[in-house]
Amino acid sequence: MALVDAQGMFHLVVKSQNSNEIKCQTPEFCFGTPKSHSLEKREMNAFIDYYKILQSERNASNEQLKRSYQRLVLLSHPDKAGDGQEMKFHLIQKAWSILKDPTSRRQYDAEFACYENDQLLLYNTISISEMRFDAAEDAYTYPCRCNGVYYLEAGELSSNKVIIGCNECSFSIQVNIAR
Structure with missing residues (x-):
């Protein structure tokens, strides 16, 4: 689950599978600011950097992205990495599903460029x-x-x-x- 706090920071909220403990993380691959700073009405304008999730450059070839994906998915698989890695694993899967297809990658790159321009x-x-x-x-x-x-x-x-x-x-x- 994602949320925006009163200061406008984007966080991932992860509930531990073994307990009701909730962990709040601000991942380095997420950018976020609310469109409105009003506490009553906060819309989130956050964009996840799938290239950072895959630890790759924007100009990486599809083969480079695939190698990075395969390496990371092995390292973060919940069966091997243990608790707390499920969210990371799903983000890696999502990043690869977007970036592996040339059409969805172009669309993502265009949307990301628009987002970056709005954040200047x-x-x-x-x-x-x-x-x-x-x-x-x-x-x-x-x-x-x-x-x-x-x-x-x-x-x-x-x-x-x-x-x-x-x-x-x-x-x-x-x-x-x-x-």
């Missing part, structure tokens, strides 16, 4: 004309308030707007590109 800390929206162009590097730069730099290569100007992250902090900016 958008610090500012600027015009490309506000950025400094460096001809030697064929790139645009813009200073961040943390003294870091937003860096945009000229080759990335294919759309009307681009979201780029600071090289030092978690802020992002949206750059509007006038055509």
Whole structure:
């Protein structure tokens, strides 16, 4: 079972099979924030990173994902790993069922990209004309308030707007590109 606490953290709640003990975990492969911070009405907007569950990179081949899945499913099988591994085992199974099929993997990747864009800390929206162009590097730069730099290569100007992250902090900016 999943829940969102008052601070907006996503947790897995696992009930032990041997007792009524309930364990609350915040797994590293889950991201979550509530859409509304109201305690009366909290909708959960959480996304599970199936690549992290399979301990794989996003660009991993299907064969690499399969090897990782096979290794992890053996390690976490409830018959071998014991109590507390059932949830992990089911998450590994679910991750593999989504990522093994090219069509569902593409859909998952697209949904995950949308989720990540929604989670960005958008610090500012600027015009490309506000950025400094460096001809030697064929790139645009813009200073961040943390003294870091937003860096945009000229080759990335294919759309009307681009979201780029600071090289030092978690802020992002949206750059509007006038055509």
